[in-house]
Amino acid sequence: MKPKTLEFSLLFILLAMLTCGRLFAQQGTTNRGDIEFSFANPDLVEWEGESYFSLDVMASSAESDQRLGTGIVLLNYNPEAFGFNVRTNNNVIVTQGNLVYREPFPFYYFIINDNTSTRLAITFEYLYSAGNGGLLSTTPQQLFNVKFKVLDTGHRAGIGFQQNMMSNQQYWDDNATLFDPVVAQDVENSLIPILPQHIALTIIGNVLFVSWDQVSGCTYSVYSAVDPLANDWQLEASGLTESAWSQAVEEDKKFFRVTATGTQ
Known part of the structure; x- marks a missing residue:
C-alpha cells in the first residue's frame, strides 16, 4: 500500500505544479491591446x-x-x-x-x-x-x-x-x-513648396486684399498678427487655391503672412 500512497502523492504534487504554472503564465502576460x-x-x-x-x-x-x-x-x-x-x-x-x-x-x-x-x-x-x-x-x-x-x-x-x-x-x-x-x-x-513670393497688400475702400505669386501644386494659408515679433500669428484662412485673399478692414494696423502647403 505504501507505494500506491507515494504514487498518489506525487501525482497530486504534479497536478498542483501544473495548475500553479498556468496561473503564473496568465499573470505574466506581456502583451495587451493595440x-x-x-x-x-x-x-x-x-x-x-x-x-x-x-x-x-x-x-x-x-x-x-x-x-x-x-x-x-x-x-x-x-x-x-x-x-x-x-x-x-x-x-x-x-x-x-x-x-x-x-x-x-x-x-x-x-x-x-x-x-x-x-x-x-x-x-x-x-x-x-x-x-x-x-x-x-x-x-x-x-x-x-x-x-x-x-x-x-x-x-x-x-x-x-x-x-x-x-x-x-x-x-x-x-x-x-x-x-x-x-x-x-x-x-x-x-511637396515642400517654394515659399510664396512678392506678397502684396492693397486696400480698396473698406476691403483689404492680400496677393502673392502662385506656387505650383500648393494650397495656401493666411495668418495675421498685431505684432509680428510676438510670434502670435492667428490663422485667417486655409486651403486657399487662389493666390489672393481679402477681408473687411477691421483694425488700424495688422501684419500678414502667407504659407504654402504642397498637395499630394
Missing part, C-alpha cells in the same frame, strides 16, 4: 526666421482604458529636403503634445537622437506611476509635434515610420506590459 501611430496637420511654418515643415505625430487605440507609458517613434525623412543627421545639425524641433504634456511636473521625458543619417529616433520615457499615463482613445491625439528645418524646396517630405523597429518597444504606463500590435504605416509625402 496602439496606432499616424500623422496630422502638415504645414510649412516659420520659426525664428527659418522655414520648417511642421507635422503632428498622433497616437490612438481601438481599445478602451489603454494608458501610454514608455515608447519610441522612428521617423524616416527625405534628406533632399531636410539634410542628413537633423538632430546632430540642430535642424529639428520636437514639442510634447497634449496626450503626454503635464504641468507643473513632466510625466514624460523626451530623448531625441539620429538613429541613422536619415532616420530620427524620438524616445518618450514615462516617469510616473501606473494608472496616470496619457489615456489613449479611438480618436488620434497629439503625441508630439516635430518640425524639420527646410534646407531645400521643391522636394517631397518623404516622412514615414520605421514600423518593424517600433514593435515590441511601446509600453503601457506600468512600463512592463507591451502594446501589441503596433501599427505605424502612415506616410507624409507632401
